[in-house]
Amino acid sequence: MAEFITTYGFLIVSMVFAAMLALSLYLPLMTGQLSLASPGFYALGGYIAAVMSTKVFPPTPQGEIFPLVYLLIEMLVAAVASALLAVLIGIPALRLRGIYLALATIAFVEVVRVLSLNLEITGKAIGIFGIPQPFLNKFEYMWIAAPMLILSTWFVYRLERSRVGRAFAALREDELAATAMGVNPTYNKVLSFTMGAVLAGVVGAVSAHFLNTWNARQGTFDAAILYLAFVIIGGSRTYLGPVLGGLLLTALPEVLRALAGVEFLPAFVAQFLVDGRLIIYGLLIALATIFFPQGLITPTMLKRLARRGT
Amino acid sequence: MTTPALDIQNLTVYYGAIQALQGINITVYPGEVVTLIGANGAGKSTTLRAISRIVKARSGQIRYDGRDLTALRADEVVRAGIAHVPEGRRVLARLSVADNLFLGAYTRNDRAEIQHDLEEMFRRFPRLAERRAQLAGTLSGGEQQMLAIARALMSRPRLLLLDEPSLGLAPIIVREIFEIIRNLNSTGVTILLVEQNAQLALQNAHRGYVLEAGSITITGEAKALAGDERVKKAYLG
Numbered sequence: 001m002a003e004f005i006t007t008y009g010f011l012i013v014s015m016v017f018a019a020m021l022a023l024s025l026y027l028p029l030m031t032g033q034l035s036l037a038s039p040g041f042y043a044l045g046g047y048i049a050a051v052m053s054t055k056v057f058p059p060t061p062q063g064e065i066f067p068l069v070y071l072l073i074e075m076l077v078a079a080v081a082s083a084l085l086a087v088l089i090g091i092p093a094l095r096l097r098g099i100y101l102a103l104a105t106i107a108f109v110e111v112v113r114v115l116s117l118n119l120e121i122t123g124k125a126i127g128i129f130g131i132p133q134p135f136l137n138k139f140e141y142m143w144i145a146a147p148m149l150i151l152s153t154w155f156v157y158r159l160e161r162s163r164v165g166r167a168f169a170a171l172r173e174d175e176l177a178a179t180a181m182g183v184n185p186t187y188n189k190v191l192s193f194t195m196g197a198v199l200a201g202v203v204g205a206v207s208a209h210f211l212n213t214w215n216a217r218q219g220t221f222d223a224a225i226l227y228l229a230f231v232i233i234g235g236s237r238t239y240l241g242p243v244l245g246g247l248l249l250t251a252l253p254e255v256l257r258a259l260a261g262v263e264f265l266p267a268f269v270a271q272f273l274v275d276g277r278l279i280i281y282g283l284l285i286a287l288a289t290i291f292f293p294q295g296l297i298t299p300t301m302l303k304r305l306a307r308r309g310t
Numbered sequence: 311m312t313t314p315a316l317d318i319q320n321l322t323v324y325y326g327a328i329q330a331l332q333g334i335n336i337t338v339y340p341g342e343v344v345t346l347i348g349a350n351g352a353g354k355s356t357t358l359r360a361i362s363r364i365v366k367a368r369s370g371q372i373r374y375d376g377r378d379l380t381a382l383r384a385d386e387v388v389r390a391g392i393a394h395v396p397e398g399r400r401v402l403a404r405l406s407v408a409d410n411l412f413l414g415a416y417t418r419n420d421r422a423e424i425q426h427d428l429e430e431m432f433r434r435f436p437r438l439a440e441r442r443a444q445l446a447g448t449l450s451g452g453e454q455q456m457l458a459i460a461r462a463l464m465s466r467p468r469l470l471l472l473d474e475p476s477l478g479l480a481p482i483i484v485r486e487i488f489e490i491i492r493n494l495n496s497t498g499v500t501i502l503l504v505e506q507n508a509q510l511a512l513q514n515a516h517r518g519y520v521l522e523a524g525s526i527t528i529t530g531e532a533k534a535l536a537g538d539e540r541v542k543k544a545y546l547g
Contacts, residue, residue, distance in 0.1 A: 163412070163416070166405070166409055166412055166413050166416070167413070167416060169402065169404075169405055169409070170402055170405070170413050170416075173402040173403065173404055173405065174400050174402055176364060176396060176400065177396055177400035177401075177402065178402075178413070179364050179384045180362055180364060180384070180388075180393075180394040180396050180400075181388065181413050181414055181416050181417075181461070181465070182384060182385035182387075182388030182389065182416050182417035182465065183385065183413070183416055184383065184384070184385050237404075
């Protein structure tokens with residue numbers, strides 16, 4: 001067990017983060033808005049935590065761990081900053097639809113990246129190093145990551161069954177009909193966008209500690225596509241889809257590596273499993289869209305399971 | 311005469327550079343069924359959409375209960391007591407029948423009352439009750455139209471805007487839908503009805519307006535309109 005944890009601790013926590021980042025992209029999607037802004041807020045949250053822990057809070061004495069309270073304060077600041085920025089960006093950006101909104105949010109992610117490459121406070125191209133550790137090893141980050149995932153999943157689950165969630169779904173289905181029923185499109189779109197931003201920002205804050213270092217390579221356009229893949233493959237119509245997609249797809253490279261270690265496997269196959277994982281990723285996305293166009297988990301499937309359960 | 315429930319004065323609406331409504335006047339009195347007939351593209355749907363603030367009016371006034379609706383948001387219009395059943399029904403296909411109805415009551419906050427009204431809708435539309443957990447997209451056209459009307463009623467409107475309720479439905483279903491509309495009216499709901507089927511609309515309305523290329527050309531009692539030579543020639547065939 002101990003060996004498993006030292007080997008896979010980092011991976012497991014990464015999987016949990018990925019699940020939450022997928023949820024952060026799923027939230028605006030609940031109102032039908034394809035936003036790829038999550039990595040921008042993730043980067044912002046990370047920089048907030050990195051700057052606060054290395055420059056604002058008193059240095060942690062040698063041999064002691066970074067106080068958890070500070071981490072919680074950083075998460076709170078990241079949440080507030082992400083929310084404010086999201087409202088500011090969301091109001092003009094959400095006037096755009098479909099592909100244009102996606103492009104605008106990609107631009108936002110790029111702006112954050114270029115700014116962090118050039119600003120003194122974000123450490124320019126080098127980034128911020130030596131972010132203090134609130135835990136003794138990587139796996140212990142589960143103390144914070146697991147409750148976060150449970151809380152955010154529960155929140156989205158409840159949201160989908162609430163009045164607000166129904167308004168989101170109405171907007172996703174038919175904006176005109178929703179408007180005719182008195183659902184305010186701008187308000188609800190900005191709300192869902194902001195919820196996603198807050199989640200991404202908070203995950204970024206924890207992630208900065210987890211990765212020990214934060215730089216402009218965190219939260220790029222590639223990451224947005226990856227989160228999108230989590231949502232599409234996992235299922236974009238229920239809260240469980242992105243969670244499962246994030247968990248599974250993040251574990252995939254390691255699963256492939258393990259597969260490559262199987263005996264009697266021709267060397268070139270083993271090599272492909274390890275080095276060709278991006279190709280396999282792409283293949284999976286293509287295959288999933290053909291065979292599971294609604295993703296692995298669909299609302300109908302959940303309903304059927306619920307019925308069998310009772 | 312009593313004060314009008316809805317009073318539209320010199321309403322103009324543009325889509326970009328195209329003028330969809332060229333200054334129309336429409337009055338609806340409480341308890342009336344008023345119909346708006348006309349060809350495709352005459353501006354009938356646009357008129358309803360301007361009332362419910364889905365499209366913006368360029369100029370003119372829409373007074374309802376003494377308030378000018380052009381100053382309100384779409385959700386405030388619903389709160390003011392106006393519900394819009396859009397053209398083509400537009401039920402939310404991937405949501406359940408019950409969720410569609412709950413969304414109709416989106417602007418209300420009284421949970422117990424909403425639940426009560428939901429049951430009331432199921433009593434009034436038994437076919438929806440049988441399908442309450444079903445996805446709205448799996449309903450037949452007539453059932454979807456019933457759902458669209460029931461959904462609008464969930465906001466407890468005093469004025470109902472109905473856009474082409476007969477569209478794409480079999481004659482027997484159309485008769486059923488109009489039966490529902492008459493019943494609603496007899497319970498005190500004022501109705502502004504847009505229809506392409508002029509004959510059917512005039513049979514069921516008190517008064518009517520004929521809309522042509524964005525202007526009102528003829529108006530009068532429904533019976534008189536049904537007998538009007540111009541109307542007969544153009545719309546009744």
